[in-house]
Amino acid sequence: MPRYNPAEIEPKWQQFWESNHTFKTPELPGAEKLYVLDMFPYPSGAGLHVGHPEGYTATDIVCRFERMRGKTVLHPMGFDAFGLPAEEHAIKTNTPPRVSTEKNIAEFTRQLKMLGFSYDWDRVLATTDVDYFRWTQWIFLVLFDTWFDPDQQRGRPIAELPIPTEITAQGDAAVNAYRDRRRLAYQDDALVNWCPALGTVLANEEVIDGKSERGSHPVQRIPLRQWMLRITAYAERLMRDLDDLDWSPGIKKLQTDWIGRSTGAEVDFFLGSQADFASWSKNRQVSGFPSQLGDDFLRIYTTRPDTLYGATYMVIAPEHKFVPQLTQDSQRSEVEAYCQAASFKSDRERTEGEAKKKTGVFTGSYAINPVNGEPIPIWIADYVLASYGTGAIMAVPAHDDRDFEFAQQFGLPIVAVVDPGASADSSRDAILNGDECFVGAGQAVNSGSYNGMATAEVKPAITAKLATDGLGQEAVNYKLRDWLFSRQRFWGEPFPILHELDDQGNPTGAIRAVDASDLPVNLPHLDDYQPHGRPEPPLGKSPDEWLYVEKDGKKYRRETNTMPQWAGSCWYYLRFIDPKNDQALIDAEKERAWMPVDLYVGGAEHAVLHLLYSRFWHKVLYDRGFVSTKEPFQKLVNQGMILGEVEYTAYRCGEAWVSLVDITRNENGILIEKSSGKAVESVAVEESEVTKQGDNFVLADNPSIRVDSRAHKMSKSRGNVVNPDEIVRDYGADALRLYEMFMGPLEATKPWSMSGVSGVRNFLDRVWRMIVDYRADDIRLVDAVQESEPTSEQNQVLHRTIAAVTRDLENMSYNTAIARLMEFVNFFTKQEVRPRVAMRQFVLLLSPMAPHLAEELWQLLGHPNSLAYEPWPVFDEALTKSSEIEVPIQVNGKVRGRITVPADCSKEQLLEMAMADARLQELITGKTIVKTIVVPGRLVNVVVKLQ
RNA sequence: GCCAGAGUGGCGGAAUUGGCAGACGCGCUGGAUUCAAAAUCCAGUGCCCGCAAGGGCGUGUGGGUUCGAGUCCCACCUCUGGUACCA
Known part of the structure; x- marks a missing residue:
């Protein structure tokens, strides 16, 4: 019964590859290396989704193709296995997260192996492996041991940080504190989502509309000591180095926008009476613009220093530390209520809902506008974010939409200082009257000596003037924030950090890193995973043996925060190169040989954060000499989403x-x-x-x-999820792989179609019948396959197919490559004689996409070994060409006929033959030929007009 | 609102980058094979008019450039994804 039976041949070849170590990668590459990486999956309990094999098949094709072209290919797989769902599961069932995680990994592994991907499984890793996160912790120690030197624009060992003499004079504790404030990994208070009812801190995605996802309890934003990573120090390099990467412009733009560089000015507004302003500003002319903040002025950041004359009020964020100081008694209760309410809102809520209506409250205080000495009121409003710039703004309602809206709502004055000019539409008068907002560039008005100057000139002029007066300076800001790196969770990497305790067991504030030789810091055993009700991480419940450490005669308590899921995925691409190294995170020689990743494929949902975080860590490792490339991922491709059936x-x-x-x-x-x-x-x-x-x-x-x-997104609730196991069972792994590639371009979003799957399965059946005698009782070649020379027509089809498939694979255009293979089969199944040599070449062309079937046919065609390293077929240009071609004849651009001409026919000959065509003559008689266009090998176009 | 991407037959999608629109697959129609069905094979299949030869129309809409536009330019519409007061 030799029908094509994937259920039989697919496991057979998977076993063959495994027992022969067919895809084992050498430690060091040969002449040419290729590192192809998939974004590794989170092993969820739901198992593999059909979205996963899309990218994985694409990379597998690249790998199999390039191996046949002689490259040494590194193609590993692993698991991003820390994360919330496993912990949620632990809380519900009280089984340790490691148990459920390992079970899920085993299931994912089974499913991945069932699809025949050519991974080097000897290199598999999970971020939860103790041997792996030992080095994640080690990298954290590097971050902890590094400060960013702004002059050299690079990270350097903390020991090289220059310590000011006045700090040295204050003793070791002061020096340590000085260092701690400058490390790339540092501690700071940050707002977290504290849910008193659940007794736990929630991740942002666990908070919906200010309520906990579980149980809908109120969530409060409270400050908590957190670990932060100083990614902002690298903002400039993260932006600049995008230039050399082979990424889509869209992704580069997303990253650039996320980093969000802007230039403007910091300006100080005097907090005092108008009478004292003169002496204060005179002082400033002598002392200059201070680097430290004082309490007699309010510092703001603006990108529009040119509109300073239009600043009619100021706004500080509710979290600004001047709030108590600036609040007058008459306003106090109102301010406190406002700030309290703001603390309950997440950043998102502040911007969403309530139709984005602006809210705010007056402090009762005034500041002096440095350019004109006018006092202006200071308000508190949550449309100003504490975390951007200085957390305070000058409001220019005439030229900023947000300020305009706020000013209208609270009846604050609006003074236009930019004239849009006559060229603008009729609203110019409204703008100058303050009835309409104008954010564009124009000509300065109401701006003292700057009147009449263009916006682009006023900006630098005012900034320069402010700088000479010691009232402001040019400043650069980034939207990018430092990375909040700690989570109040159990299932993550423990920080290798110890907090010093005094004799009473209270923290002294001093911290020390765990020695690298003492890594890893493993997770403790917990009796249960229930929240303990304090705004402190679950590791606070750890047994004392874990929690308390004595070192060099001092007592310490371990850090109880854990690292976020991003940590493990930040550097896994490095570990794949040297996964078993217990001396270093990676061997330097291997690193130089394999890096960078030549092709990285994954979903666009990781376009910003994962890639930005990885790049940041990579740059730190680069600065500290542990890796040799500036960037980790040379080429990036984002696969599109697969939707459910229409x-x-x-x-x-x-x-x-x-x-x-x-x-x-x-x-x-x-x-x-x-x-x-x-x-x-x-x-x-x-x-x-x-x-x-x-x-x-x-x-x-x-x-x-x-x-x-x-077509809708696949989701459990909609019930349109396609299960890869079922597809493999009903159609085979090769059919699934082929279908996912045939659906359309890799980057496109596309709907699933079951009849499309059966279409490609049908193709594989036809491939089988083209070579195998399906009517025989045992598996043998069909009689048509013979040891004979291909005819010139057969050669033409074969060599055109080789040419087209090769080109398509190079471009990752898998859908068209498959179409070419289908055309080949459509042609050769009609041939009475199918030369064995053509069948052989075809099987090799098919093999990257449908490897199991290809191996089976390869064996049948008389080859005892795997085709995985067979040389890729080469085409003969001469054989792809036919001697005659058909050329359309157009009259006035419309096709009116065709002639068959020699392929190498010259322009003149072509025109001559076209004009000789009876049909053309018929169409142009009685008309004047205005022009003829002849494109050799393409067409003839005769332009005529009547008469 | 802003940013990005995309609109081509009944459906998924091709089109060497300005040169025969609709490759390939699905679906559909007809035929062969069969007692019958499945499977397989062959033929056809953008729409409209026409018995046919042939003609007209046709790549979201409207305009433009060109001998020639799915492809380039301008304006607009729709959909998908991302994003959200960053001063």
Whole structure:
């Protein structure tokens, strides 16, 4: 029964590859290396999703293709296994997260192996492996041991940090504190989502609308001591070094925008009476612009120093440390209530909901505008963020949308200082009157000596003047914030940090790093994973043997925060190169030989954070001499999302159908009928029940009812999730791989289609029957496959296929490569004689995409060894060409006929033959030839006009 | 609102980058094979007019450049994804 049976041949070849170590990668590459990396998965309990194999198949094709072209390929796989779901599961079931994690990893491994990817499984790792996170902790020690030298723009050992003499004079504790403040890993108070009812700190994604995801309890933002990583120090390099990467412009832009560099000025506003302003500013002319903040002025950051004359009030963030100082007694209760309310809101809530209405409260205090000596009121409002710039702004309502909206709401003055000019539309008067906001560039007005100057000139001029007066200076700001690196979680890497305790067991504030030789710091055993009710991490529940450490005669308590999930995924690409090294995170020679990653493929959801964090760590490791490349990932490709099968949805209100055009969403997001306002019910309809009318789908038996036709994201709740196990069972792994590649371009979002899967399976069946005698009782070649020379036509098809498939694989255009292979099969199944040499070449071309079937056929064609390292077929250019070609003849750009001409026919000959064509003559008689266009090998176009 | 990407047959998608629009697959129609079905094989399949030869229209919409536009330019519409007061 020699039918194509993937259930039999796929496990057979997977076993063959495994027992022969076919894809074992040498420690060091040969002549040419290629490092191809997939974004490793989080091993969730749900198992592999069809989205995973999309990218994995694409990279596997690259690897198999390039191995055959002689490259030494590194293609590893691992698991990003720390994370919230395992811990949630632990809280619910009280099983240790490691147990469920390992179970999930085993399941993922089984599923990945079932798809025949050519990973070097000897290198597999999980971020939760103790041998792995030992080095994650080690890298943290490097970050802890590094400060950023702004002059050299690089990270240097903390021992090289220059200590000011006055600090040295204060003793060791002062020196240590000075160092601690400058390390790349440092401690700071940051706001966390504290949920008193659950007795635990929640991650941002666990907070929905200010309530806990579980149980809907109120969540409060409270400051908690946190570990931070000084990624902002690297902002400039993270931005600049994008230039040399082979990433899509879209991703580069996302990263650039995330870093969000802006230039402007910091300006100090005097906090005092108008009478004292003169002497204060005179002082400033002598002392200059101070680097330290004082309490007699408010420092703001602006990108529009040119609008300083238009600043009519100021706003500070509710968390600004001047709030108590600036609040007058008359305003105190109002201010306190406002700030309290703001503390309950997350950043997101402040910007969402409530129609983004601006809120704020007056402090009762005033500051003096440095350019004109005018006092202006200081407000508190949550539209100003504490974490950006200086947490305080000068408000220029005439030229900033947000300030304008706020000023209108609270009746604050609006003074225009930029004239949009006559060229602008009719609203110029409204703008100058302060009735409308204008954010563009123009000409300065109401701006003292700057009047008449263009915006672009005023900016530097005012900044320069402020600098000479000691009132301001040019400044650069980034939206990028330092990376909040600690989590109040159990299931993450413990920090290798000890907090010194005094004799009473209280922290002294001094910290020390765990010695590198004492790594790893393993996670302790906990009896249970229930929250303990304090705003402190679960590791606070650890047994004393773990929690308390004595070292050099001093007592310490371990750090109880853990690292975020990002930590382990920041550097796994390095460990794959040398996964078992117990002396170093990576051997230097191997690192130089394999880095950088030549191709990195994964979902676009990691476009910003994961890639930015990895790049940051890599740069620190580079500065400290542990890696040799500036950037980790040379080429990046983001695969598109796979949606569920297309669904048709009709809507019904009671018994009556309602057309899609008559439906809208009410303010609660419920679908209603526009006319009646009644809720409608959505009904899934079969494809056979709908028909296309114009651009839309309608019910076949009621064409006035339009229905919705779209593919949705796969989700459990929608019930449209496709399970790879089922596809492999019903169609085979090669069919799944092939289908996912045939669906469309790798980067595109595309809907799943079960009949598409059976289409490619059908192709694989045809491939089988092209070579195997499916009517015989045992597996043998079909009679048509013979040891003969290909005809010139067969050679033409073969060599064109080799050329096209090779080019398509180089471009990662897998859908068209597969189409070429289909054309080959369509041609050769019609051939009575199928030369064995052509079949051999074809099998090699097919092998990167459908490796199991290809190996089986390769064996059948008489080769005892795997084809994995067979040389890739080479095409002969001469054989791809035919001697004659068909060329269209156009009249006025419309195709009116075709002629067959020699392929190498010259321009003149081509025109001559075209003009000799009877059909053309017929069409142009009685008309004047205005022009002829002849493109050899392409077309002839005759332009005529009447007469 | 802003940013990015995309709109091509009944469906997924091709088109060597300005040169025969719709490759390849799905679906559909007809035929062969079969007692019948499945499977397989062959042929056809953008829309409209026409018995046919042939003609007209056609790549989201409207304009433009060109001998020639899916491809380039301008304006607009729709969808998808991302993002959210960063001064």
